[in-house]
Amino acid sequence: MTLPCIALIAHDQKKDDMADFARQHQKALSRFRIVATGTTGGKVQEACPDLQVTRLRSGPLGGDQQIGAMIATGDVDMLLFFIDPLTSMPHDVDVKALTRLATVYDIPMALNRATAEKLIDFQ
Numbered sequence: 001m002t003l004p005c006i007a008l009i010a011h012d013q014k015k016d017d018m019a020d021f022a023r024q025h026q027k028a029l030s031r032f033r034i035v036a037t038g039t040t041g042g043k044v045q046e047a048c049p050d051l052q053v054t055r056l057r058s059g060p061l062g063g064d065q066q067i068g069a070m071i072a073t074g075d076v077d078m079l080l081f082f083i084d085p086l087t088s089m090p091h092d093v094d095v096k097a098l099t100r101l102a103t104v105y106d107i108p109m110a111l112n113r114a115t116a117e118k119l120i121d122f123q
């Protein structure tokens, strides 16, 4: 049986939060295949060396698009994306495209930690 796949992404101001979240929910996360954008994946891996994380491109270099494509092909089942709403980003359109696809394909998506805490508890 293949495990469901969870995608983890955090903007720079939220990366410590994501690392902390991963540490706290390591057991729940171990029940997923984990994919992440490049830098976020590195942080999660560092925080939880026992978790296996597939790291894609960094967000600004196409990582958000890669995860969006995986959602479109049914390869990502849940998205936890800790967004920084206070910083403008060059790849804002990619972020929008990704959250749009998560909505189109109706997968559970958390855009902040409070929602992620609820979603991960339901697993």
Ligand SMILES: O=C(CO)COP(=O)(O)O
Binding pocket: 009, 010, 011, 012, 036, 037, 038, 039, 040, 041, 057, 058, 059, 060, 063, 064, 091, 095
């Ligand atoms: O920019 C991001 C999401 O939009 C995240 O990418 P990184 O995890 O590579 O920083």
